[in-house]
Amino acid sequence: MLDPLARLGRRVLEALERLGRGHLLLLAILLGLGEVLRRPRLLWEQMFNIGVLSLLIVGVSGLFVGMVLALQGYYVLSQFGAAESLGVMVTASLVRELGPVVTALLVAGRAGSALTAEIGLMKATEQLSGLEMMAVDPVRRILVPRFLGGVLSMPLLAAIFSAVGVLGGYFVGVGLLGVDEGAYWSQMQAKIDFDEDLVNGMLKSLAFGVVVTWIALFQGYDTVPTSEGVSRSTTRSVVQAALVVLGLDFVLTALMFGD
Amino acid sequence: MAKRRNLELMVGTFVALGLVALFFLAMHVSNLSLNTSGEGYLLQARFANVGSLKVRAPVTMAGVRIGRVDSVRFDKDTYEAVVSLRIDATIDSIPDDTFANIFTSGLLGEQYIGLEPGGSTEMLRDGDEIVHTQSALVLEQMIGQFLFQKAGESG
Numbered sequence: 546m547l548d549p550l551a552r553l554g555r556r557v558l559e560a561l562e563r564l565g566r567g568h569l570l571l572l573a574i575l576l577g578l579g580e581v582l583r584r585p586r587l588l589w590e591q592m593f594n595i596g597v598l599s600l601l602i603v604g605v606s607g608l609f610v611g612m613v614l615a616l617q618g619y620y621v622l623s624q625f626g627a628a629e630s631l632g633v634m635v636t637a638s639l640v641r642e643l644g645p646v647v648t649a650l651l652v653a654g655r656a657g658s659a660l661t662a663e664i665g666l667m668k669a670t671e672q673l674s675g676l677e678m679m680a681v682d683p684v685r686r687i688l689v690p691r692f693l694g695g696v697l698s699m700p701l702l703a704a705i706f707s708a709v710g711v712l713g714g715y716f717v718g719v720g721l722l723g724v725d726e727g728a729y730w731s732q733m734q735a736k737i738d739f740d741e742d743l744v745n746g747m748l749k750s751l752a753f754g755v756v757v758t759w760i761a762l763f764q765g766y767d768t769v770p771t772s773e774g775v776s777r778s779t780t781r782s783v784v785q786a787a788l789v790v791l792g793l794d795f796v797l798t799a800l801m802f803g804d
Numbered sequence: 805m806a807k808r809r810n811l812e813l814m815v816g817t818f819v820a821l822g823l824v825a826l827f828f829l830a831m832h833v834s835n836l837s838l839n840t841s842g843e844g845y846l847l848q849a850r851f852a853n854v855g856s857l858k859v860r861a862p863v864t865m866a867g868v869r870i871g872r873v874d875s876v877r878f879d880k881d882t883y884e885a886v887v888s889l890r891i892d893a894t895i896d897s898i899p900d901d902t903f904a905n906i907f908t909s910g911l912l913g914e915q916y917i918g919l920e921p922g923g924s925t926e927m928l929r930d931g932d933e934i935v936h937t938q939s940a941l942v943l944e945q946m947i948g949q950f951l952f953q954k955a956g957e958s959g
Contacts, residue, residue, distance in 0.1 A: 586808075589815045598820045629914040636833050701822025708825035711833055727872050728914050730832070731860030737833055747826075 560780035567763045575683040591694030595656040607706035611713030632733035634715035640746045644707035649753035651788035661782035664765025665775035699754025745801045845930035849904045854885040856942025865919045898937045899924040906940035
């Protein structure tokens with residue numbers, strides 16, 4: 546009779562416990578951030594894994610997103626005789642929204658899943674326990690460089706995404722559709738504000754970097770140490786990161802561009 | 805050792821790429837940009853009102869773009885807007901009685917400068933001023949005038 550209620554209670558308590566463990570892990574990571582100063586090489590390695598290896602997918606996606614935006618935008622704007630505003634539309638969409646969000650989703654899929662699987666396997670094969678046996682703190686040695694690498698790579702990748710997208714929009718808009726080149730750039734420069742648009746976009750991206758890497762690391766660190774558990778954690782890492790990024794994006798947009 | 809160097813090289817390239825992208829966005833896309841292409845020659849034109857004319861807006865003659873707006877500034881002595889136009893170097897035969905208008909492309913589109921050549925045999929050179937200008941048509945003013953006229957007719 547009371548079984549379903551008890552099950553519900555257990556579910557909620559488990560979720561709360563996970564949430565608590567996640568925040569404790571984040572706290573431990575933040576406290577250990579100084580560690581990378583002693584071993585910067587670990588950070589370079591992770592920036593390579595997360596940043597450099599994501600360059601291709603981020604760059605190509607940015608190019609095509611920019612080109613599609615220009616095509617679609619031109620179709621609508623030309624109906625109002627405002628095709629000159631194409632540059633503003635493409636750039637504002639990229640810098641404010643699509644750059645940070647799509648980059649975060651791509652990184653969650655490309656690098657976040659890899660982080661979860663790597664750390665999950667380390668746990669499953671008891672490498673993390675091994676480190677602890679040798680009195681090496683796995684949080685500082687394994688998680689901190691990965692966290693910082695992800696957080697630092699994300700805004701750089703988003704900037705590359707937006708820049709490539711603007712160029713893609715330029716190729717299609719000016720090269721293919723015949724929008725005036727000067728109008729494309731001048732309207733853009735007149736309407737895109739440095740603080741309002743660019744800095745806010747980069748702040749968003751930084752926040753996404755923290756969230757995506759944190760979720761990936763936690764899912765790996767908290768995994769059930771079996772092959773099935775690792776596979777489940779990897780899936781969960783991508784799904785949760787995507788959901789949280791999209792939700793957080795709404796909140797940040799409301800805060801930044803609300804008034 | 806070589807492997808480590810490769811790693812550092814790749815990460816360095818990645819960070820540099822990211823910074824270049826940021827710099828590009830800041831300087832070329834946002835309003836921080838102050839880029840002016842150094843080609844062609846400059847002409848000045850004074851307008852009572854430039855409307856929403858932007859730097860880098862096209863300068864056209866017979867509908868063909870022959871230059872761009874280089875800068876728009878305010879002359880505090882005459883209360884006029886001074887627009888400098890950068891004309892392509894190949895267009896070196898603009899008569900000195902040319903008329904400069906500020907037009908709008910489409911009803912709500914971007915504003916640009918249209919030049920109508922005069923009949924003079926003297927050509928404008930670098931730094932010269934276009935004397936004959938007509939201000940931008942401000943939509944609100946036109947509607948106001950229209951309403952005023954209508955009121956005058958009916959009353």
